[in-house]
Amino acid sequence: MDIRGENLIGATPVRGSAAPLHAVAAATGERLEPGFPGATLADLDRACALAAAALPAYRDTAPEARAAFLEAIAAGILDIGDDLIVRCMAETGLPRARLEGERARTVGQLRLFAGVVRDGGHLEARIDPAQPERTPLPRPDLRLRMVALGPVAVFGASNFPLAFSVAGGDTAAALAAGCPVIVKAHSAHPGTSELVGRAVQRAVRECGLPEGTFSLLFDSGRDVGQGLVADPRIAAVGFTGSRGGGTALMRIAASRSVPIPVYAEMSSINPVILFPAALDARGEAIGRAFVAALTLGAGQFCTNPGLILAVEGPGLDRFVAGARAALAEAPAATMLTPGIHRAYGAGVAALAGHPAVETLAEGKAGDGLQGRAALFATSAASFLADPHLGEEVFGAASLVVRCRDAGEIAAVVARLEGQLTAALHIAEADHEAARELLPALEAKVGRILVNGFGTGVEVGHAMVHGGPFPATSDGRSTSVGSLAIARFLRPVSYQDLPDALLPDALKQANPLGLVRRIDGVLRA
Amino acid sequence: MDIRGENLIGATPVRGSAAPLHAVAAATGERLEPGFPGATLADLDRACALAAAALPAYRDTAPEARAAFLEAIAAGILDIGDDLIVRCMAETGLPRARLEGERARTVGQLRLFAGVVRDGGHLEARIDPAQPERTPLPRPDLRLRMVALGPVAVFGASNFPLAFSVAGGDTAAALAAGCPVIVKAHSAHPGTSELVGRAVQRAVRECGLPEGTFSLLFDSGRDVGQGLVADPRIAAVGFTGSRGGGTALMRIAASRSVPIPVYAEMSSINPVILFPAALDARGEAIGRAFVAALTLGAGQFCTNPGLILAVEGPGLDRFVAGARAALAEAPAATMLTPGIHRAYGAGVAALAGHPAVETLAEGKAGDGLQGRAALFATSAASFLADPHLGEEVFGAASLVVRCRDAGEIAAVVARLEGQLTAALHIAEADHEAARELLPALEAKVGRILVNGFGTGVEVGHAMVHGGPFPATSDGRSTSVGSLAIARFLRPVSYQDLPDALLPDALKQANPLGLVRRIDGVLRA
Structure with a gap:
């Protein structure tokens, strides 16, 4: 199929007459043909x-x-x-x-x-x-x-x-x-x-x-x-x-x-919360799995895990060791556009140069327009002191926030902006601690997941890919x-319409075979 | 029970310390005791x-x-x-x-x-x-x-x-x-x-x-x-x-x-559309019923019928005659506040003094803070020429727009802002004409009703008291x-949570006995 650089206005392909847009090869930055002359306001x-x-x-x-x-x-x-x-x-x-x-x-x-x-x-x-017999009306x-x-x-x-x-x-x-x-x-x-x-x-x-x-x-x-x-x-x-x-x-x-x-x-940084028993049991494996999620698609997912919260100690050290090992093997990857590559580089540089941030590990270096994965760490106190550390860096960068105890994790969660996802890594012994944190997470995020990462967004009936501002503009x-x-819907009600004038969805004979709520009760 | 003029802040009654608010007797404008000192920003x-x-x-x-x-x-x-x-x-x-x-x-x-x-x-x-067996994931x-x-x-x-x-x-x-x-x-x-x-x-x-x-x-x-x-x-x-x-x-x-x-x-003026066969069959009775709806509660309903659309002719004349006769008997009624009474008076005076508007009839005169019902008429051309004629006058005032034909009614409907309700008065022979107008009405209003007036708002499961802006700020x-x-709700999704951590609504055993959508299908 040919690519002609045309707007499609209804049934008609229309060559625009405003300044042309050109695609750019993501890997090289070279201009791709054809140009796409922009639509005019008349178009x-x-x-x-x-x-x-x-x-x-x-x-x-x-x-x-x-x-x-x-x-x-x-x-x-x-x-x-x-x-x-x-x-x-x-x-x-x-x-x-x-x-x-x-x-x-x-x-x-x-x-x-x-x-x-x-x-x-x-x-x-x-x-x-x-109810024609109802009184008083x-x-x-x-x-x-x-x-x-x-x-x-x-x-x-x-x-x-x-x-x-x-x-x-x-x-x-x-x-x-x-x-x-x-x-x-x-x-x-x-x-x-x-x-x-x-x-x-x-x-x-x-x-x-x-x-x-x-x-x-x-x-x-x-x-x-x-x-x-x-x-x-x-x-x-x-x-x-x-x-x-x-x-x-x-x-x-x-x-x-x-x-x-x-x-x-x-915008979302998708906090991942690592609980003690889970870290004890499989800290290193979680670290490796985390890097796989972090670097998927060059980290260019709305649900990319950009923030790790855990209590400091040997369990978290094992997580970091696993992540370090996996990052050492993680290839750089071409980013979507030169602009995104540039912004990623700036975001990583800002973290690397932040006085309260330590660079834990980096992925393999790339060339040209490739992004290199990076993992940073800071303390909860530093994170709470600088709101910039909670901003999204779009790409394969993430920040570990070392907390002194569960209370500090809760304090960080309380400070977070709205998020698309939060992931909890837990073992059986962590259930009570996880239960305590759930209400705060529900108020902040659209999806809560256990022992995984949010990067896979299942398309089904029970998925929420949303969340309070700024994850989305409309958390509903x-x-x-x-x-x-x-x-994209709004309700309309119809009072005393003759059956012939009702939409099919509401006709007495139910021609669409809908499950309908009759006097408040669902009826097939 | 005593009225003490106190804010209720959680469990505590708190006497405000900002300027006091006083209730006013609607009938006389006299101040009622006690005062209600305003809440402070600290409250x-x-x-x-x-x-x-x-x-x-x-x-x-x-x-x-x-x-x-x-x-x-x-x-x-x-x-x-x-x-x-x-x-x-x-x-x-x-x-x-x-x-x-x-x-x-x-x-x-x-x-x-x-x-x-x-x-x-x-x-x-x-x-x-x-689905643990699904591939590729x-x-x-x-x-x-x-x-x-x-x-x-x-x-x-x-x-x-x-x-x-x-x-x-x-x-x-x-x-x-x-x-x-x-x-x-x-x-x-x-x-x-x-x-x-x-x-x-x-x-x-x-x-x-x-x-x-x-x-x-x-x-x-x-x-x-x-x-x-x-x-x-x-x-x-x-x-x-x-x-x-x-x-x-x-x-x-x-x-x-x-x-x-x-x-x-x-804000809503709630158009009422009178169709020819209905006017032929019962124009005068519709006119009388209209006045009953118009004057209910001194016309102070969001769903008050503020606009009548009909094709001019003997049927509409009978409607007007019925309305005139009913208005002649309609007593003035105390309005909610002196401010609302003042605004109603100004709105009525503006219509009465409008060069393209004829005063058809008035209710009985009242005194003090009572509002007097009023019915006006204009042509579709004049209505379309002056957007002010489509603005709400809160109270028992309404405007008949005389149209030359069904096309002119459709043109007026197309120009209307969003509304809470639209009422159609029809007989069997009007069904086709009503059907043609329904899509335009659905796009403008929250509730469509037949052979009645919108002033009664039933509290049930199928009621919509809403509608596109400016009827409401959010027509959804x-x-x-x-x-x-x-x-007041938003969705949250839960991925791979152990049953013990799930909210009751989602636990496997369905302890709340909910009808739930399982893989997209409602199940009791």
């Missing part, structure tokens, strides 16, 4: 107009039609074949196996949402039947369902060029909810974006959906993205990226004459898993 | 500290204990007896029957949420069991439940001194969710607020809950309310009131270093009905 306006026009028909699609559309996108992505993997490897520096896995995850995500749409649980159908017939919020703007992430980009989790959830989507392509992988965008565009056409159901826009600057969030036809925003980028979009959304929700997944939500669809 | 700080301290224990209460607490509040409100009704009548000017009904609604609301807590559906319990055990957001600030409404005030819908929903509550009392009914607040305070004590589960603060100005929303220990805000007040709180919440959700229910929510609890 943006056209995409928003098409999305608004598509909304009434698209959000009213029958569950089976919408599910088939999601599956057609999945099939279309697979149909691109190896061209997609090859281009994506060049643009991101991620290895083939990782990208093939990520493609499977992307396809699986779309299929998961197809299943959600068919199940219909997200519609929250509720019926409170009329009769009770009306009341029925409730969720409806699509409206057109959604999606900003792709650099670190998941397939699973959190053009047809990634935000797009899949929004489309499943019945919302048209306009994607602002990430500048780090425009060719990958165009290939996937064309697959979505083709699925729209083949499924006979309104063309405005999907558009894809390129921009070398910020005008298109900011204009998208400000546009009155956009009803919600999905974003994965930096804290600075996410909070900028939040400000634009909050200052609109009609404010809209922004779901930005931004998840951006991974089937509950992510709830971000 | 506010103490209430927030207590709420934060209460959070871990309160949000972890077992369902039965939390439900019993809500029921104890309900019983305590009834125990106040007639003193509550008498004081509330004096402060609000609302008649006895209305306030007795509102008390029943308030008590019913608390009991509804007790049932919700026992049912546990709001916990959204989900389990994706481990085993699947972990993942479980999800909702947890309380944190301490909630509640701002009482003037127009529902019981059902949307100290122990009203926002407080009941937040407490049901497991969130401690700090109420900023509405200045229009401080005595009512203190009486109800003491009942809540007593229930906290009798149920053995942490004292910070509930506090009540008075303020004659804005410092306490603004400070509450800005306080880092507050996690969410519930508000019912003016658009100006709600958007001011939204701005404070969005500019915090950790932004928080604001659920503000603000409802402030009435059991779904209101969702505003």
